[in-house]
Amino acid sequence: MEKSLTVSLGSRSYPIDIGRNLAGKLGEFIQMNISEGRKGVALVDENFKAAQPEFCRNVLHSIPYLVVPSGEGSKSIEQLSKTWDFLAQSKIDRSGFLLAIGGGVVGDLAGFAAASFLRGISFHQVPTTLLAMVDSSVGGKTGINLSSGKNLVGSFHQPDSVVVDLDLLKTLPNREFSAGMGEVIKYGMLGDSQLFNSLLVRKSPFSPNSSDLCELIERCCAIKAKVVQSDERETSGLEGGRALLNLGHTFAHAIEKVAGYGSYLHGEAVAIGLVCALRLSQLVDGGEGLKESSLLELLGVYNLPVKLKEPLKLDDLVMALESDKKVDRGVLRFVLLREVGEAFCSDDANQDQIVTAWKSVGAN
Template identity: 50%
Template sequence: MSDKLTVELGERSYPIIIASTRQEYREAIRSTEAWTAGAAVIFDENTRQYLPDGMPEEIVYIGFEPGEQTKCFASLHRIMDEMAAGRIDRGGRVIALGGGVIGDLAGYAAASYLRGVDFYQVPTTLLAMVDSSVGGKTGINIAAGKNLVGAFWQPQAVFICTELLKTLPPREFAAGMAEVIKYGMLYDRALFDQLAGLEQPLAWDHPALTGIIRRCCEIKAEIVKADEKETAASGGRALLNLGHTFAHAIENVAGYGTYLHGEAVAIGLVLAAELSARLTDDGAIGFDFDRADAEAVRKLVAANALPTSLKDPLGGQPAPALDIDKLMDAMRRDKKVRSGRLRFVAMEEIGRAVTVADVPEAWIRELWQQSAQ
């Protein structure tokens, strides 16, 4: 039987439906008007297999090659052209069937087409299930940086089916675990301890998986409810970017697609932990994050088959050498920069994060150098 929780945003509230089997998933989708005439389904070739049978012929299907390189203006233009050719009007809707790339791209198309049409998320990767499908952030990448073009556009519903993870490659599953670990680090010490205490790492059929996915969605829903458009002067939704200032720089300098997003986030989490320990050593008010905590983060990341430094291999291949100056430049273009100052998310302790500014750039350069050695 499927589970359900709600992202509470007043008139923009929507359900997250979590199913364990594809049968439950089909029933949940068929119970709505999502997959009916007037819809455009955006997917990639890895998720074509999840297209439901027996759907109306009038649906517009738009497929892309998998990978971060798809999240670009050319793909957005193609979606717009094909939706217009399919005569989708303001009563139409967009369905994202895929991982974070498809969800971000399709969501931005929905926010832009005819100045906004309804949007549904059907995430097919662990990363998308626990993070990118919830909260309404949409966007595409440009050469200057990741997600620098986009919009806030909340979905009408999110349909999660854990059985869809059965065919997810191990490297992709591990990438999703970086976001799971992130939630424990920034909000829920009990979740962090649960992950650290598992005898076997999570897998698609692990009995704890559904509950952990739900907990991650609950945390994100709580944070988004309090700060939907990331306008809080400190803390708020920005906390969800723990590790991401580092991660986005890695992705940009390495070239989008070299690192899976979750792999870059994993390194970013380790660097954020090191930064938090340094802030504690420096006597920052409220910080009680010691070297043992930083090591606990590194061990949990490594235990989930994720890289912990810039020198760790990717998918069995050597990692590319990244120029530290270029990494620093990429960070300066990050969306969280305010008045020219870098802003980071750090942990006062495991389970409690804060935003920090005025971190000496020399510290950040040292962290990059240590990670690369």
């Protein structure tokens, strides 16, 4: 079964194709572009190449590719510079294209390189992790990390297409798949209570082989596409808009920074961030319709953490929040919940409430 939807952004609209055994179509796409005189290259995640070497042999045999070390550390100025050099040495011109084959790290890095090289070239997302399939490959947010914080340097640069081949998940470690489910749960919490409840009552957890995984990914992509179409550059402020997609992420980014990039998978940090966001919602807005036990149960189904693995210093976490992208005019905005499926942006959280939320997950 294949699914397809479109992110409608006028002249920058693009398709998201979801299914199994799509590698052949990707190979045909590469050959078609080469036959028309366009040069192409790819960035490939190191772990993915090691797990599925036949993909590189069969699909990428006619274009150069650069292997990117796995992990958050590759979203760096150093790796970005290597990517620029690779594009230049490959003689990519403005008609050329770049394929991002990997998880969110490779996608963000490749997207920012494509946005900035020759002031913008075409790129295509080929996500190889569940998290990238449901979230980071869609929407055009690209960038790298600084020592001061996550995703502080980047650009909005929409891909020309997203190809979601579920067969690329067959070698994904269980921990990585679970991390992707953290983002799926986020979508249910912020805008689709039916999705959240369906995950709760499901008899067996989703896996790469689930027959209805295609529909799940399509549902998440459709939610994101709708939000991106209405607020592409996240300018809606307290009205919500695209910022709602950051539910749990303000806390998550602080955890990743303080613990050290790579200590947590992004989806694991998001899981803890969702717990913090729910508890902060209860402190700020009452959150009478929120059932904490349901969230904790669902995170437990996918072996996602609900508290810090080791205590992190409260002062460091609070300081990390202050450098978050969602600080506006010196005020930090959080995405909070009125109930599951209804999120909103707020700058009403005070220091004591934020500290209480942090302490509830093991900060000291």
